[in-house]
Structures are given as C-alpha cells and as structure tokens.
Amino acid sequence: MSTTQIASPRVALVTGGSGGIGRAVAERLGAEGMAVAVHYAGNRNRAQETADAITAAGGRSVPVTADVSDEGAVTAMFDRVQETFGGIDVVVNTAGIMLLAPLAELDLDDFDRMHRTNVRGTFTVSQQAARRVRPGGAIINFSSTVVKLTLPTYAAYAATKGAVDAMTMILAKEMRGRDVTVNAIAPGPTATPLFLEGKPQQAVESLKNMAPLERLGEPVDIAEAVAFLAGPARWVNGQVLYINGGVA
Template identity: 70%
Template sequence: MTTTSRVALVTGGSGGIGRVTVERLVADGFAVAVHYAGNRAKADDTVAQIVAAGGEAVAVGGDVADEIAMTELFDTVEAEFGGIDVVVNTAGRMILGPVAEFDLDQFDAMMRTNVRGTFVVSQLAAKRVRAGGAIVNFSSTVVKLAMPTYAPYAATKGAVDAMTLILARELRGRDITVNVVAPGPTATPLFLDGKDDATVERLSKAAPLERLGEPADIAEAVAFLAGPARWVNGQVIYVNGGIA
C-alpha cells in the first residue's frame, strides 16, 4: 500500500483532457488511477510514463454507467492506494445534430455515458471520498451558448450541472467540495472530430483571447479545485477564455 498522502481517480483519464489532467495531478503529488473505457493500451502507456518518471499510477477500466463495474473499480483503487481523495469525471461523449433529425439511439447512448455515468461515479464518490477531498464533474460552456446542433449534448451537460450542485449541498458536514468544470472550445479529438477548418477557425476566434483552449488550460482549473480551492463549492467554473 502506498504512503502517498492524496489519491485521485480520473475517469476518461487515458486521452484528451483526461490524460493532461492526470499528468497535472501527478505533478501536484497525487497517486492517480487512470480510468479507460475501451483503450487499455493508452491507459497503460500513460501509467508507464508516470511510473518511469517516479510517480504512482494504475490503470483501471470499465463502463462508467455500469454501477457494478464502477464499484469494483473503486474497490481496486482503494486496495491499491488505501483510499480516494479526489474523483474527476472527464469521461463523456459528444454527438451533434439538430433536434428535429437527431437519432434517438444516439441520444440514449450519450445520455448513458454523460448523465448516468456521471451519476453512478458521483454516487460512489459521495460514499467513498475521504474528508478534505473533492469531486469534480465535467459539463460544457455550450449549455448556455444555445448553439444549433448542440441541443442533445447540452441537455446531457445541463443534467450534470444540476446533479453536481445538488450533491454539493447533500454532502453538508463531510468536508468534501463538489464542483463542475465547464470548458469552452478546446483542442481535443472529441471537439475537433467532424469539424472542417473553417468551423474550427471561427470557433477559435469566438473568445476574446482568440484561440481554442488547450487541455492544459482545463487541467489547471481541475488542479485548483482538487487542491487549494477549499472555499469553492457547489459552483460551475466556466473555463472558456471569456467566450460567455
């Protein structure tokens, strides 16, 4: 069992914002459980790099919407590191399309990962995270931008906002903060997939800082909530360069 003082679990930690968040938390001295859904090789690669650099990490897999799989995952992390202090939910899916034409099977699949998955992991985190810890869920700035074709995705993230802010109040007296990070346009495969160059260029100029966010920008906000931000609780933190 490790003697590391703080332990983090990052869902979707094998790629995109998740992987950079893992690396940022390791830099802050966390031992990290790197969750993956389908690509174990990427998670193993992340863990190998962390361990080679002297950090502590383990790869853990499973469907975030499967409560049995996630219970086993939490058990594994606790057995490996002795407890859990921070849970970060970056796992998610984004499928775009107009409401009138949107495929309901795709809508259900996105709801399963983004809403049920966040709920399942948050439920377990509420029971398992140690005093002084933090739960950080992921939403999106698109919830308040009202952009065409984003309605199904924004609906799932609006649900994340609601459940997270209520959970913060339900954990009264536990010394556990619960917040949401809501990125704006960020240069990740999830965001860039299916967008032509003109669309990416237009979105990159939307914020006053006139660039897309980088995963490191988002990870910095997560690290703040996971560490020193003990008086930030029950909030949606928009990390979007001022786009809204």
C-alpha cells in the same frame, strides 16, 4: 479554511483519463504528488501510456477499467483503487461522448448513448465518490460551455451537460458535514479529438475566434483548473466553473 488533515499522498481517480483532457488532468494531478488511477473504457494501451508517463515523472499510477454507466463495474473500480492506494481523495469525471445533429434530426439512439455515458455515468461515479471520498477531498464533474452558448446542433449534448450541472450543485449540499467539495468544470472549445472530429476547418476557426484570447483551449488549460479545485480551492463548492478563455 478546512482544518481536516488531508492524507498524504492523496489519491485521485480520473475517468476518461486515457486521452485528451482526461490525460492532461491525470498527468497534472500526478505532478501535484497524487497517486492517480487512470480510468479507461476500451483502450487499455492508451491508459497504460498515461500511467507510465505519470510513473516516469516520479509518481504512482495504475490503469483501471469500467463501463461508467454500469453500477457493478464502477463499484469494482472504486474497490480496486482503494485496495491499491488505500483510499480515494479526488474523483474527476472527464468521461463523456459528444454526438451532434439538429434536434429534429438526431437519432434517439445517439441521444440515449450520450445520456448513458454523460448523465448516468456521471451519476454512477458520483454516487460511489459520495460514499468513499475522504474528508478534505473533492468531486469534480465535467459540464460544458455549450450549455450557455446554445449553439445549433448541440441540443442533445448540452441537455446532458445541464443535467451534470444540476446533480453537481445538489450533491454539494448533500455532502454537508463531510468536508468534501463538489464542483463542475465547463470547458469551452478545446483542441481535443472529441471536439475537432468531423468539424470543417472553417468551423474550427470560427469557434477559435469566439474567445477574446483568439485561440482554442488546450487540455493543459483545463487541467490547471481541475488541479485548483482538487487542491487549494477549499472554499469553492457547488459551482460550475466556465474555463473557456472568455467565450461566455
């Protein structure tokens, strides 16, 4: 177990923290006693609602904004978090987009959009996190179970998440001697707008029944795993954790 003295209170930055899984993660980390910076890209009101919910529960939280693919904007966001809370201990990259089509039919502009957010965005945020997270901290990226499931229409999205897997495992080794863990969470089908949008009910039911538990995941299920990696899981490092109810 790490002997590093962890700062108290700890500070977390959650990208994509204004809704869906990101909001559940931000609120759970707030409940764990962390001060939470809630990142948003375009909807400040939703980020403020998340921050207000954390504050109402007795925590500390502020909304912060950046285009995660923009190096300068991400640097400024990290600066603000450090200036507001005095440091950073946990960085969670939930920000991402999913655009589906058969590989032969996918508009390459859509592929580039996903790559810019899911790959470049994760890389840019992870780069700042690697430079700033304090000893005893954690960097947690977001992959996806579809990397293993190889479902039709998911080729481009899964490709971006495969890239996240690779950079996560390599960064964990590059952080040698820093006492900072680096892992990825790979959710399965989870009841969020990102997942449900545009899917017919029959498709949703089919995906739900893939899990032995016969339900979709909920954002709070994923947030539990993030809280584990952000807190007590100091010997889990360089891993991709599949949080999917047994789908794969």
